[in-house]
Amino acid sequence: MSMRRKSSERGLTLIEVVITVGLLMLLAGALFALISSVLESRAIMTERVLKQNRLIAWDHFLRDTLSKLERETVILTEDAVSSGIANPGYRIRFINATLKLGPYAEYTNESSFILETVKGQKGAVILQLIPYPEENETGAQGAIYPPLILFDNISQIRFEFYNAFSDEWSEEWLMNNQKPHAIKNQITLQSGETHEMIVWIPHA
Amino acid sequence: MLKRHSHYSYPIRKIRGSSLLLVLAVMAVIGTAMAGLLVTINAYLDKVQERRAGFKAYQLAHSGVAIALQSGIQPDHPLLKQELNELESFKVELTSENARLNINALVLGSDPSPLQRLFELWGLNKEEADILVDRLGDWTDGDSLKKLNGAEELDYLAAGRRGQPRNAAFKSLDEMENVLGMGRVTEVRPDWKQYFTVWANTKLNLMEADEIVIRAYFDITEGQVESFTSYRYGRDGIRYTDDDPEDITLDEALSLLGVPLDSSAEVLTRIGIDSTHHRIVATGIVGTREHTLEVIAPSSGNVAKNSLVWLRL
Numbered sequence: 088m089s090m091r092r093k094s095s096e097r098g099l100t101l102i103e104v105v106i107t108v109g110l111l112m113l114l115a116g117a118l119f120a121l122i123s124s125v126l127e128s129r130a131i132m133t134e135r136v137l138k139q140n141r142l143i144a145w146d147h148f149l150r151d152t153l154s155k156l157e158r159e160t161v162i163l164t165e166d167a168v169s170s171g172i173a174n175p176g177y178r179i180r181f182i183n184a185t186l187k188l189g190p191y192a193e194y195t196n197e198s199s200f201i202l203e204t205v206k207g208q209k210g211a212v213i214l215q216l217i218p219y220p221e222e223n224e225t226g227a228q229g230a231i232y233p234p235l236i237l238f239d240n241i242s243q244i245r246f247e248f249y250n251a252f253s254d255e256w257s258e259e260w261l262m263n264n265q266k267p268h269a270i271k272n273q274i275t276l277q278s279g280e281t282h283e284m285i286v287w288i289p290h291a
Numbered sequence: 292m293l294k295r296h297s298h299y300s301y302p303i304r305k306i307r308g309s310s311l312l313l314v315l316a317v318m319a320v321i322g323t324a325m326a327g328l329l330v331t332i333n334a335y336l337d338k339v340q341e342r343r344a345g346f347k348a349y350q351l352a353h354s355g356v357a358i359a360l361q362s363g364i365q366p367d368h369p370l371l372k373q374e375l376n377e378l379e380s381f382k383v384e385l386t387s388e389n390a391r392l393n394i395n396a397l398v399l400g401s402d403p404s405p406l407q408r409l410f411e412l413w414g415l416n417k418e419e420a421d422i423l424v425d426r427l428g429d430w431t432d433g434d435s436l437k438k439l440n441g442a443e444e445l446d447y448l449a450a451g452r453r454g455q456p457r458n459a460a461f462k463s464l465d466e467m468e469n470v471l472g473m474g475r476v477t478e479v480r481p482d483w484k485q486y487f488t489v490w491a492n493t494k495l496n497l498m499e500a501d502e503i504v505i506r507a508y509f510d511i512t513e514g515q516v517e518s519f520t521s522y523r524y525g526r527d528g529i530r531y532t533d534d535d536p537e538d539i540t541l542d543e544a545l546s547l548l549g550v551p552l553d554s555s556a557e558v559l560t561r562i563g564i565d566s567t568h569h570r571i572v573a574t575g576i577v578g579t580r581e582h583t584l585e586v587i588a589p590s591s592g593n594v595a596k597n598s599l600v601w602l603r604l
Contacts (some may be wrong), residue, residue, distance in 0.1 A: 121325040287357035291595035
């Protein structure tokens with residue numbers, strides 16, 4: 088009887104402890120894996136949504152701005168490389184082209200802007216917008232706004248310009264007496280994703 | 292003693308077992324919640340992916356419109372059909388809006404007979420066609436005088452419709468559906484909207500018009516129309532191919548149709564062989580996702596942004 092009593096008061100056996108700890112570790116591991124997947128999925132989701140929103144904004148910016156160009160607007164490319172893939176330093180200058188987009192309301196009074204590619208981090212190309220006022224009569228320029236970064240994770244960006252008269256696309260547009268009839272833009276992000284759009288430029 | 296032993300020892304064992312069970316239960320609950328969250332996030336990711344495909348398709352459709360808006364672009368231009376990669380492409384159908392009958396010109400003009408004949412060719416009897424033509428006239432004319440077979444405000448009120456007819460030209464083809472009796476046309480010709488326009492000018496483009504429209508327009512036989520339509524697109528019957536005849540003049544077209552040149556002067560002012568407006572139907576495709584844009588645009592010269600009529604966005 089005293090033996091039984093002793094047996095009931097003893098602690099857990101080594102096997103019981105090992106099994107329990109093992110089971111808990113297994114469950115903790117599974118839980119950790121699950122939490123990691125949730126966090127990873129959440130990060131992917133956030134990145135995708137952000138990327139999507141940027142692309143939508145870029146699409147609206149280009150389409151809205153180009154469709155509202157003035158009759159006297161001049162579009163000129165600078166430093167385009169022969170392959171058409173814009174390296175840092177590539178610029179498209181829009182002269183007499185007013186920015187009219189809502190989110191860029193602060194630039195509304197500026198009548199010219201530049202789309203420019205500059206070198207970013209880890210080999211990426213940054214596409215930025217520089218609104219600037221026209222030169223005044225004395226030739227001096229007014230205050231220049233800080234560049235507005237449109238994309239900071241581009242691996243390649245290409246612009247092509249369509250001349251409806253010759254039915255040809257070219258990588259440079261150097262005719263300051265006429266606008267192109269359409270602009271094709273292709274952006275490849277560092278994630279490998281490529282977006283292409285053709286934007287119509289009205290001439291009437 | 293045995294009884295006493297069991298009385299004191301069971302609760303201790305029970306408590307030990309319960310704590311383990313509690314831990315397991317909590318972990319199970321957390322695990323289930325996490326799994327649920329993962330499933331929800333994955334579902335949302337799929338939705339984001341789907342939305343992105345939809346946006347890309349929209350962007351591609353816009354690219355198609357941008358090409359189609361260029362002056363001088365013909366429906367067979369290779370730029371109107373592009374494959375960017377295995378998954379992404381766009382295609383544009385460019386048709387003449389002048390191949391359709393301008394309904395306002397017909398019902399407000401002095402000779403609505405082509406409309407009447409068209410309804411009859413579609414299967415309406417003469418009486419039904421007469422009634423419908425008069426009702427279309429009453430809808431568009433500015434007065435409240437009822438035509439012989441027409442319908443004015445009282446008739447629409449009797450049908451339970453207030454504020455009709457509009458007594459103004461049709462602003463859209465959908466508006467035509469409101470005219471009393473148009474349901475009969477829908478019965479016999481569900482795609483009747485494809486034959487009308489309110490956007491192009493009044494000149495019917497004989498080079499693009501459907502055979503049945505040309506028949507109704509000139510009141511000629513099927514054989515007469517065929518002799519023209521088999522000639523206008525060459526032997527293969529497809530436009531913009533190598534065997535198309537050189538530019539056909541309006542006189543030649545009328546001669547092929549067997550229409551005397553001295554026929555009704557008004558009819559002759561309402562036909563032509565070119566277009567003032569195009570209908571652009573651009574479809575962007577990304578995998579299984581498609582987005583279609585439809586726009587009416589002037590077909591010649593420089594197109595102004597405000598001259599576009601977006602029918603589908």
